[in-house]
Amino acid sequence: MTTEAQDRSAPLVAVASTDAVLRHPEAGEQAGEHLLTAMERERAARFRHDTSRADYTAGHVLVRLCAARLLGVPTASVVLAQECPDCGLADHGKPYLPDHPGVEVTLSHTRGVVAAGAGFQPIGVDVELAVRGGSLRAVARRVLTPGELAAVEAAAEPDLAFLRQWVRKESLIKIGRARLDTLGTLDLAALPLDVPPGAPLRSRYEDLHLLDWTDREHDAAVAAVSTAAPRVLDLVNL
Numbered sequence: 001m002t003t004e005a006q007d008r009s010a011p012l013v014a015v016a017s018t019d020a021v022l023r024h025p026e027a028g029e030q031a032g033e034h035l036l037t038a039m040e041r042e043r044a045a046r047f048r049h050d051t052s053r054a055d056y057t058a059g060h061v062l063v064r065l066c067a068a069r070l071l072g073v074p075t076a077s078v079v080l081a082q083e084c085p086d087c088g089l090a091d092h093g094k095p096y097l098p099d100h101p102g103v104e105v106t107l108s109h110t111r112g113v114v115a116a117g118a119g120f121q122p123i124g125v126d127v128e129l130a131v132r133g134g135s136l137r138a139v140a141r142r143v144l145t146p147g148e149l150a151a152v153e154a155a156a157e158p159d160l161a162f163l164r165q166w167v168r169k170e171s172l173i174k175i176g177r178a179r180l181d182t183l184g185t186l187d188l189a190a191l192p193l194d195v196p197p198g199a200p201l202r203s204r205y206e207d208l209h210l211l212d213w214t215d216r217e218h219d220a221a222v223a224a225v226s227t228a229a230p231r232v233l234d235l236v237n238l
Contacts, residue, residue, distance in 0.1 A: 015113070016062060126174065129163075145184065164223075
């Protein structure tokens, strides 16, 4: 396979602010709502706050943009569905493309920032705002190994250091390599905690390719993981 072909088949990931996604030309005057299914619009309407509704919509628009670029199809033609493996409901849970069963998709949203990915390989992304307050240490001791916890506590910014490992582990959950009840045994202590703002930091964990971002504007951490090296999409050129 040529390098060009490998690039075309590589999973795609993107991170952007909610506002930037909803201003994208393909979001249109309806700020992306016309791209959503009836189920997604119903789910969006349940949010009490406009900002939460916007974050949800932006995440579901961004994952469509990623999938459309991967497949070479119009964004408006991408149908996104979800299904919870525990309760079977279709208004939450793992996202998938009913019309493209060979494509994996993933998305995450927090206040003001969204991340998404699509690939012919397993892919997971997670974005979270920095945790503040006394809950950090209680949570950290449940989900970090002793080595990870020591590194986090020694970091210049323990909150962001903890968040770095948290989004990595959440991404691993999304591709089926971890569970919430096993996070404390998953040791990522060998991975760097210092991820400067700007271009994502690339590293490896076992057979996986890992990307880490730091969004200082929103005080957020982002991680993406896949079995193949992802290509990062610039929203401006999407």
